[in-house]
Amino acid sequence: MVAGLRDLRLLNHISANGTSAAQMIQLATLAIEGGLASCVACVFADTPLRGGRRSGEAFAGGGRTPGYTGIPGLEQANGLFGAVASHALAARRHMERFGTTSADFANVALACREWAAKNPLALKRDPLSLADYEASPYVAEPFRILDCALPVNGAVVLIVASADIAMTVEHPVFVLGMGQGHPGNGQRAGWDAEVVTGAATSGPAAFAMAGISVDDIQICELYDAFTYITLVTLEDYGFCPKGEGGAFVADGRLAPGGALPTNTGGGQLSSYYLQGMTPLAEAVLQARGSAGERQVWPHDVVVVSGSGGRLDQHATLVLSPHESLR
Amino acid sequence: MILVDDRPLIDDAEPFSPFVAGLARQTLLLQHCTTCATVQLGRLRCEKCLHATFRWVRSGERGHLHTFTVLHRAFHPAFTASLPYAVGVVELAEGPRLSAILTTDAARLRAAMPMRVDWTATQARGPLCFMEDDR
Numbered sequence A: 001m002v003a004g005l006r007d008l009r010l011l012n013h014i015s016a017n018g019t020s021a022a023q024m025i026q027l028a029t030l031a032i033e034g035g036l037a038s039c040v041a042c043v044f045a046d047t048p049l050r051g052g053r054r055s056g057e058a059f060a061g062g063g064r065t066p067g068y069t070g071i072p073g074l075e076q077a078n079g080l081f082g083a084v085a086s087h088a089l090a091a092r093r094h095m096e097r098f099g100t101t102s103a104d105f106a107n108v109a110l111a112c113r114e115w116a117a118k119n120p121l122a123l124k125r126d127p128l129s130l131a132d133y134e135a136s137p138y139v140a141e142p143f144r145i146l147d148c149a150l151p152v153n154g155a156v157v158l159i160v161a162s163a164d165i166a167m168t169v170e171h172p173v174f175v176l177g178m179g180q181g182h183p184g185n186g187q188r189a190g191w192d193a194e195v196v197t198g199a200a201t202s203g204p205a206a207f208a209m210a211g212i213s214v215d216d217i218q219i220c221e222l223y224d225a226f227t228y229i230t231l232v233t234l235e236d237y238g239f240c241p242k243g244e245g246g247a248f249v250a251d252g253r254l255a256p257g258g259a260l261p262t263n264t265g266g267g268q269l270s271s272y273y274l275q276g277m278t279p280l281a282e283a284v285l286q287a288r289g290s291a292g293e294r295q296v297w298p299h300d301v302v303v304v305s306g307s308g309g310r311l312d313q314h315a316t317l318v319l320s321p322h323e324s325l326r
Numbered sequence B: 001m002i003l004v005d006d007r008p009l010i011d012d013a014e015p016f017s018p019f020v021a022g023l024a025r026q027t028l029l030l031q032h033c034t035t036c037a038t039v040q041l042g043r044l045r046c047e048k049c050l051h052a053t054f055r056w057v058r059s060g061e062r063g064h065l066h067t068f069t070v071l072h073r074a075f076h077p078a079f080t081a082s083l084p085y086a087v088g089v090v091e092l093a094e095g096p097r098l099s100a101i102l103t104t105d106a107a108r109l110r111a112a113m114p115m116r117v118d119w120t121a122t123q124a125r126g127p128l129c130f131m132e133d134d135r
Helices: A015-032 A082-098 A101-115 A130-135 A199-210 A227-237 A277-289 B017-024 B077-082
Strands: A038-046 A139-141 A154-161 A174-181 A219-221 A302-308 A313-320 B029-033 B056-058 B063-069 B085-092 B097-102 B114-117 B129-132
Touching: A015 A038, A015 A154, A015 A174, A015 A277, A015 A302, A015 A313, A082 A139, A082 A227, A082 B063, A082 B085, A101 A130, A101 A227, A139 B063, A154 A277, A174 A199, A199 A227, A199 A302, A199 A313, A219 A277, A227 A302, A227 A313, A277 A302, A277 A313, B017 B029, B017 B056, B063 B097
Parallel strands: A219 A302, B097 B129
Antiparallel strands: A038 A154, A174 A313, A302 A313, B029 B056, B063 B085, B063 B114, B085 B097, B114 B129
């Protein structure tokens, strides 16, 4: 209502961490299909950067975050704060279980930078080598600063509309599938949610709704606040067996010219971090065919992910320029 | 976040005050559900049967390392002087996992490494510290 909008038929605030953007599209789509609305504006805006504060402190979680391990306050008393450390713990678990290496994470970061060079809106467009990556300082091992997203102040809005309205604009994009997976976080023996995330439920559900298999996916736009999230999401989506993500992301597979173009705008790692809107906005550009120098062909099936919490929240969308793939 | 002298502390409010009281006596206490006997920590209701009555029972204080990280940036000023420091998730033999500062040389840390409480470094309101169990 602050925007001066009046007589809305639908108004909501979606608060689900890194899955919020994808969830907005899902709930808007369902609201339209259910007759509750005909056109929904999905808005995300954030200003994590403030004067006098370093960007790395923006999401450090200095507030009273829930203790995943032990009793309230234990993690903070142990100096365990924020998303970098919690995702570093998950990445290390993957390394210890499957032999994944820092060089595997570097491959994810390097592929993003190659894409970013083709994106005028990306913040980091200068060439990045493995040596540059290895020379960058650690934040929380195994994560170096180049394993972490770039917080920015900004906003993105996407409009979801009924098919008859969407057909009146140039290059509409269709939502063909959606899914969510929230396994919870039960930190006790036998639980390994660091290496099998909600993506393992969310992805296959979305692919089934769209009537596709993982082999049909031409472009991936994945939530990549940290390099490891890309790697584990690809595994959980079924692009490769569990534990083989490191080998899968090697040899430029995700980079321009690779077999699976992924995070084609540079991702949150090299373009900008506006949470789930970063992969979603790039997916819409690619599906429309309006991604300019970095446009991928073909672009009939684009998958978008959102990851939240400590990898314990996940949402997936399958987007296409076609109303049906059949 | 509870701060004293700018240091974050373990919450000692009910119903978890026995945990802090235990650390003050150099004992690690866990919640045993009086209904189904599931051992856990940090729950208002049993994670298995949802009943809300627990007994606090002394842990064997041993387990193994599930995962770990070495922090090179302090996200709170109280930890700046300690950099770099290792924090891990320790799986106790009873089943629950805890976060802990790891006082063993970081280069030696590996998942599955046997761990025990390091009482020389642990304080009642935190940090809780574990070290390699070379017994």
